[in-house]
Amino acid sequence: MNGRKKAMDYIKLSKEISYALRHAPWEYELEIDDEGYVDINQLLASLNELNIYDRLIVKEDLEYIVNNSDKKRHEIKDGKIRALYGHSIINKISKEIAIPPKILYHGTAKKFVDSIVSNGLLPMNRQYVHLSVDEKMAITVGKRRDNNPVILEIDCQSAVNDGVIFYIGNDKVWLCDKVPPKYIKIKLDTK
Ligand code: HQG
Numbered sequence: 001m002n003g004r005k006k007a008m009d010y011i012k013l014s015k016e017i018s019y020a021l022r023h024a025p026w027e028y029e030l031e032i033d034d035e036g037y038v039d040i041n042q043l044l045a046s047l048n049e050l051n052i053y054d055r056l057i058v059k060e061d062l063e064y065i066v067n068n069s070d071k072k073r074h075e076i077k078d079g080k081i082r083a084l085y086g087h088s089i090i091n092k093i094s095k096e097i098a099i100p101p102k103i104l105y106h107g108t109a110k111k112f113v114d115s116i117v118s119n120g121l122l123p124m125n126r127q128y129v130h131l132s133v134d135e136k137m138a139i140t141v142g143k144r145r146d147n148n149p150v151i152l153e154i155d156c157q158s159a160v161n162d163g164v165i166f167y168i169g170n171d172k173v174w175l176c177d178k179v180p181p182k183y184i185k186i187k188l189d190t191k
Helices: 010-023 040-050 059-068 110-119 135-143 156-161
Strands: 037-039 074-077 080-083 103-108 129-132 150-155 166-168 173-176 184-189
Touching (some): 010 040, 010 059, 010 074, 040 080, 103 110, 103 135, 129 135, 135 150, 156 166
Antiparallel strands (some): 037 080, 103 150, 150 184
């Protein structure tokens, strides 16, 4: 065995799959369809060319990641796999429109709050704004950027009544094209 090759690392592999499917399918020679799916065999071939691990990555490894990750980031269907949210590629992934819960949450850094209050929540480098189903999750999301994140409460009920469209990411993540300031309330400053 080549000593430099590593044992399978599912967290690292999951991150690499997210990177490929959300941000850079072309780097992995993947054709991505309108819903974000790529062919599993194409993805495996490309990952295995990198020759990182001490064995080949197989379909069951992808299934393991999908079924055992802390979050439902990816979905497998009919020999294809996709990221459920997080995309930044130019061609917008089409997502299923649905009516969200009355309230959703967004965790962010304090330094962004003034801009968000003025301009609303914008997708920034991604295709959609990402919203969380509960405050706990929003705090975790916000902590990626600020030890004391600010939690925003989104009045989805009013937004839906006014015609704002929401999309399903997964069971805990909702997506939106943008959230105008009038539906945003500062819920919790965790400091
Ligand atoms: C902020 C992770 C200034 C926004 C997470 C956020 C999530 C503004 C940042 C998912 C703004 C964008 C996405 C405005 C928004 N002015 N700043 N008008 N509007 N922002 O990473 O929601 O673990 O693109 O508040 O858990 O943090 O990778 O979005 O701070 O579910 O699966 O601009 O990614 O999931 O940051 O995270 P991001 P996000 P994974």
